[in-house]
Amino acid sequence: MRFILLSTITAISILVLTTSCSEDSPIVPPPDNTNGFQTEAIAKVFSENCSTSGCHAGSSPASGLSISNLSELLKGSINRSGGSIPNYGGESIIPFRLDESLLYQILLGKVTPITPHDAVSLTQAEKDTIKNWLTNGARDNNNNLPFQTPSYRVYVCNQNSDKISVIDGDSKIVSAIIDVEQPSLQPANPHMVKVRDGFLYATLIGAGKFLKINTSDYSLAGEVSSITKAGMIIIHPNGNKAFVSRSSTSNPDFQSIYAIDITNMSILSEVTLAAPGIPHGMALTPDGSKLYVANLSLSRISIVDGNTNQYGNFDDIVLPTGTEPMQAMVSPDGNFLYVSARGTAKLMVFDTQSDTMITEVSVDMMPMQIAVTSNGNKIYVGSMMMSTVNVVEKNGNNWTRTKQISHPGFNMLHGIDLTADDRYLYVSSRNTNGNFKPYFEVENEGPPGTIGIIDTQTDEVVKLIEIEEFGSGLVVEK
Structure with missing residues (x-):
């Protein structure tokens, strides 16, 4: 029984280290929690790969970009250069536009510098999940499109x-x-x-x-x-x-x-x-x-x-x-x-x-x-x-x-x-x-x-x- 428990703990540890872009534990959504994303499957791709404290979650997310939930992801980044250029940020996704969404281009390996994102290894199925979600307009868990009623454009x-x-x-x-x-x-x-x-x-x-x-x-x-x-x-x-x-x-x-x-x-x-x-x-x-x-x-x-x-x-x-x-x-x-x-x-x-x-x-x-x-x-x-x-x-x-x-x-x-x-x-x-x-x-x-x-x-x-x-x-x- 003790051997089985230790083996289980070891397997979970290896999974966390190989699917995260930092050494911290991923923020896994509880059952039926979409974190605001259209489906739980989409939420899991983000939470199990880079939504961790020290990466793109927590109080100081990398590049000022948090992806712990849809609302945070849509805000984009606020510290893209690490502070060398003041208040420099921008969007990470643009609904309906795979070609213009930085996040998806990073997943395709078309962006430099790629580090530390090269540590993230998504399966083709996970990439397709993100691709289909963006192509469909990056909708929320109520099937609403983002950015529909701003104060101004x-x-x-x-x-x-x-x-x-x-x-x-x-x-x-x-x-x-x-x-x-x-x-x-x-x-x-x-x-x-x-x-x-x-x-x-x-x-x-x-x-x-x-x-x-x-x-x-x-x-x-x-x-x-x-x-x-x-x-x-x-x-x-x-x-x-x-x-x-x-x-x-x-x-x-x-x-x-x-x-x-x-x-x-x-x-x-x-x-x-x-x-x-x-x-x-x-x-x-x-x-x-x-x-x-x-x-x-x-x-x-x-x-x-x-x-x-x-x-x-x-x-x-x-x-x-x-x-x-x-x-x-x-x-x-x-x-x-x-x-x-x-x-x-x-x-x-x-x-x-x-x-x-x-x-x-x-x-x-x-x-x-x-x-x-x-x-x-x-x-x-x-x-x-x-x-x-x-x-x-x-x-x-x-x-x-x-x-x-x-x-x-x-x-x-x-x-x-x-x-x-x-x-x-x-x-x-x-x-x-x-x-x-x-x-x-x-x-x-x-x-x-x-x-x-x-x-x-x-x-x-x-x-x-x-x-x-x-x-x-x-x-x-x-």
């Missing part, structure tokens, strides 16, 4: 991977991927996104398209073709019309932008401007009456009647040669126009009543997109070359840069937007030069873009997450 274009990343505003991780790859061999190059009334609108530079996508299931609701080098998007306050400009990568020979009916997705008019160039950045007054179009190559700002789509009712704002107006934004009260000048590293401030410049503020080199708080007192400007966020504060009729926000995960900043309550600022990085090195490298994937999430109350980067290649334009759902 953030949509980010991945210009070099023909995808749009969807970020869950509550967990602040990537929760879905929208494919915008086109049937032709030409890259789609999604550049900018806007969201309105249950639809996401996106421009595709390479494909020359303007897409309308359902936010409920990410299905295509409509598209407009033949928009060469489609660039920025502005949606009119009436919700029925959008303006689409040209990409900043265009040759300087475009003399028009488009007004598009977004109800039936048809072109209302091609608005002809003063002269050929690169009409890229746009800003619209809150009442929709004046659309400012920044011509990057001409150093000129054209003004279109936002209600009639007519050009010529207002005089252009002519800037000094070499100004290179890149992006534009009108203050929430409609009184001020902000323009980022790529050529001079300035934030230019204009009076929208007289369309004259009030002042300009020095910012870091190659300023890009602009975000303004709802009270108009803070203006955030991303710098692509310096990888910083410039904080400009408005006090009466004075504007002063008060701070520059940086982070090791910022590299070639591009898009920027605030949450509805102004609490969080989202900033995208292109990282096309690969200067930011991800902790995990996935086979056959290029350098990832990143998203920095800044708490505007402290101006601290509270989280850095990876997205797909070349993070460009983004929008926060409001």
Whole structure:
């Protein structure tokens, strides 16, 4: 009897050591306990392999990722680099997407560094269990899909991977991927996104398209073709019309932008401007009456009647040669126009009543997109070359840069937007030069873009997450 008992204990010990990624005992769910997963079988795969104290469970799970239950797994990691890059984390799974789920790619051996995960030896049946669960949407024990009712979502274009990343505003991780790859061999190059009334609108530079996508299931609701080098998007306050400009990568020979009916997705008019160039950045007054179009190559700002789509009712704002107006934004009260000048590293401030410049503020080199708080007192400007966020504060009729926000995960900043309550600022990085090195490298994937999430109350980067290649334009759902 004693021999049988000792043999049993020895066998259990060997099983634990060979199926765990640490020497601690696995957290095995009690009978009928799914730990929130869809089935007990799924829960057992996690609990019997790496859900242990010292591995991915306990008070200090590896990489800040706990997989002791579904709720913890869905939060992703918060310490992916071991602390060398502050607040660096990200998702471990994306529902329905085996190809984008880091956890599954690790199981396939396609991720480096593989240690200590190489100590985990799942059977093919266990791998298939995880595969089928992810393919079916990573459902919980009530058969519900995750990430269905967040406070808000953030949509980010991945210009070099023909995808749009969807970020869950509550967990602040990537929760879905929208494919915008086109049937032709030409890259789609999604550049900018806007969201309105249950639809996401996106421009595709390479494909020359303007897409309308359902936010409920990410299905295509409509598209407009033949928009060469489609660039920025502005949606009119009436919700029925959008303006689409040209990409900043265009040759300087475009003399028009488009007004598009977004109800039936048809072109209302091609608005002809003063002269050929690169009409890229746009800003619209809150009442929709004046659309400012920044011509990057001409150093000129054209003004279109936002209600009639007519050009010529207002005089252009002519800037000094070499100004290179890149992006534009009108203050929430409609009184001020902000323009980022790529050529001079300035934030230019204009009076929208007289369309004259009030002042300009020095910012870091190659300023890009602009975000303004709802009270108009803070203006955030991303710098692509310096990888910083410039904080400009408005006090009466004075504007002063008060701070520059940086982070090791910022590299070639591009898009920027605030949450509805102004609490969080989202900033995208292109990282096309690969200067930011991800902790995990996935086979056959290029350098990832990143998203920095800044708490505007402290101006601290509270989280850095990876997205797909070349993070460009983004929008926060409001």
